[in-house]
Amino acid sequence: MNAFFDLLLGGVFHAAVLFLVAAGLQLVFGVQKIVNLACGSFYALGAYFGVTAVKWAIAAGAAPYLFLPVLIVAGIAIGSIIGPPIEALLRTVYRRDEAFQLLLTFALVLMFQDALRFFFGANPQQLGDTAMVYGTLSAGSVLVPTYNALVIIASVAIAFGLGAFLQRTRFGRILRATAENREMSEAMGVNVRRVYATVFTLGTILGTVGGALVVPTAAASLDMPVELVVEAFAVVVIGGLGSMRGALIGALIVGIMRALAIRYYAELEMLAIYVVVIAVLIARPAGLFGKPVE
Amino acid sequence: MRVAAIIAALVALAVLPRVVSPYFVTLMLPAFAYGIALLGFNLLFGYTGLLSFGHALFVAIGAYSAAVMTAKLGVKSFELIVLGAAFAAVLVAIPVGLLSVRYVRIFFGILTLAFGMLFHSFLFKFYDITGGDTGLRVLRPLLLGFAFQDLDKTAFLVGPFYYYCLALLALLGFVMWRIVGSPFGLHLMAIRENRRKAEYLGVRARLFCLLAFAISAFYCAVGGVMLAIGIGQADPELAYWTHSGELVFMTVLGGFANFFGPLIGAFSYIFLKSQLMSITEYWRFVMGVILVLIVVLFPRGLVGVAQTAWARIKRS
């Protein structure tokens, strides 16, 4: 039983981080109909910047247990800085064919690869033992680093927060309206340009925060950008493009499937996820919660 | 007149090995390989309007087929290898295509990306069959039955193999020209413009997209075979999604709206990448910037730039 909890928690932790990135993807796709191949690059940027911020904070004398807020602030900060200029760049292709939008985001992936290397070096950046300052939670022989539990809680909180934002607030409603029908929203007086800019930045922040949160238990490395894209895409395909609920359920499915595969049939790992992707697509072409697109 | 220009280009390419250093001639081989692959890819992208982010899958199938046939099955005839690889690619393209062409636009791109990565995963994980990360060896084939044993690999590559590939490029180019000019090609373009309307007019969109998918897989596999023989190894990175991205990059660089665009794109990209890698270690960044410029400013690629320039010259 304990082993099962270990497994479950591992899968949920992975899902928690995936959710953040996938939510960013879904938000941007839902409103602007752009699939951002550079989501992995934002994730990596958040990770690298998070490491830098924490190291700087500790060197400046901050107490070690403050590193979690530092990470979150760092993620939000770098996302807010990077989001708007990139959105401005993407603005040039909004009216164009999706292929070009996708290609532009691919160009961003290429640029980020080297930009990250230029600023942060080829060495994977790690936070050493900083995360251990929170200790571990134990229930029986199930040991979970408190940090992991905090990340899961943070992710769930963000999920609820996003949901409330989209459903209850005025801006959330405007956002959903613009996603449904851009022209109509414009006709109703919505400043669509500002909506797009805000949404993209929000999506970017979700990615960078995800990266920042994962870095204490992992490492910021140069192949994060290209590796993550595949998993994030699996999540949004399973969950359905454009659906927040889809991001959550999709992330849970991918995270737990991966944990199960690793435990019981280690050879499969990613293959198991692809099989699920294909199975979902055959059964429900739009994903579990997505809207069928013609 | 167009025929004359093409013949001039072919002659220039045929004469190239005499004029240029062996290193640059060896660079031409991947250019030929990608040229063929992109001819197929553009049938799907430029002519049918379907952007696949997983076509490196078929290039990899070509490469691995060549490896399996030369190293494991002892088949040395280049002709048989090409046919075998193309057959394998079409065999895979049918189920993949059946699943994918139900979707349009972005979904098609994501789904093909997933399939490409699935194959990459398979190549990596099934270590005993595929050689895992190290891949499989590809041995030197017999061209039209000749072994050219007295030539070392480099001489073989810049000599008989170069001319064979050039001929193959010309032949496959001609075939593709006929395809896009045929009613089938017109149907594809109709599908690209407006799928629903085309269906309304009686075009069987899904079937035709599937056919286009299969043909593009064929071409990519042939390109993969040529690549693999040049390198001597088939490795799983050939199937990675960023390699698919490179295919798209090359096509758009040359100009996807023109028949010759992808060919020009292949040559330019290979040359450009090679020069950049020598100049700076941040060549990926520069490539990214170039791609941004193309997408934003020159969406019709180099061909588009040349066309605009020529129009300006003619006007003045």
Added chain:
Amino acid sequence: MQRSRRKILKAVGGAGAMLAAQPYLSFPAIAQAGPLRIGIIAPKSGIAGTIGECGLRGCQFAVERINAGGGIAGRKIELIVEEETNPKDSIERLRKLVLQDKVDCVQGIISSGVSLAMGPAAEEMKALTIFWDGTTQDGVKETMPNPHYVFRSTDNECEAVMASLLVVKHWKGQFKTVAGINPDYSYGRNNFAAFQALLKKFGVQHEVVAEQWPKVGTTDLTSHVAALKAAKPDLVFSSLLFADLPIFMRTAHGAGLMDGRTKFAFPAAGFQHTALKKSFTPEGMIFGHNTLYFDLPNASALQKQFVQEYESKYKDYPHWEADRAYFAMQVYKAGVEAAYKAKNAWPSQDDVIGAMEGVKIDSLGGPGQMRKDHIADQTFYQGITTHNNRYDFPTLGQIDTMYSDQLQKPPGADFWKWIETAQIKL
């Protein structure tokens, strides 16, 4: 329309080709008086980026000292550095170095996959090449049975063999169940297989209760660690060697695997040694530092100077890739100088190759030589970790030194058969 366009483009292409043809058409310079050009192919990005960086630093150290001493037989060394990426592009770089830059020697290569493709390519181009690393067992037999131009480093499995021998020596009888968590590629697979073969050879009864094969570069190992924990192994053998190693260490520590009930052997820990902080890396584990252990008490003056310079310049401690690069450069230098002396004129490539076979040199980590079958022999260092040092990461408390002639197959033998039949001492 189209014809004119094609004509312009062809004209441009033709002009470009003319420009490109220049190096080929130029006269061969009186090369012997100029510098020796050595091409280096090393990764700069991706998971092996930092390893390539360390290797390059070792290479530069070697070149600086050689040039300060007057060069190789009076000629200074000029490096041309290219990036190692995937086999396809790396071979293209090799072609550029050999056919266009016309280098006298190519050194580098870390990835096994790239080395397997590079080997035959270098042989076909008749280019003298010295690999820093790469080359795990599988595939080598078919691709490079009798290399003439290619020289290889020690077998990649040496560290696995040595770690396995240390496991038997220190812990025989103290464990029954065994688990493995190894990177999912030829290196990881061969290492774990070698470990099991050696346990079998020495009659150590064991049961494999878990086998994990994380994808190279995986950053999330929570599920893998959970799976290992559930299997309750007495000993874990792990040849993880990239950034996934410190991640594994941290995760395993957090999950309670490091509480002392499980023994660990990490044949390739040296690659990441500075990232394995004491707070999550306990004592009593077998660590492999391969051919360079930076904190060796009785190290040579050369090593001590190198480590000191490395620390002040890069604020870090070197690992064995620097030694491999240094070794390659020294072997080349020794070969050229010996051939020059014998011939009393500048030697041909074949002269150099002949002189390199069997040459003995002193590398950063210790003495080594190049066997006649073009495989290196070097000194290996592994041991048991201790926290008793001035760093924030563990070093070796008990150090075992072995020369690779006890760790790798002799010329002409098959690796797996050698494990079964050879007289391997503990």
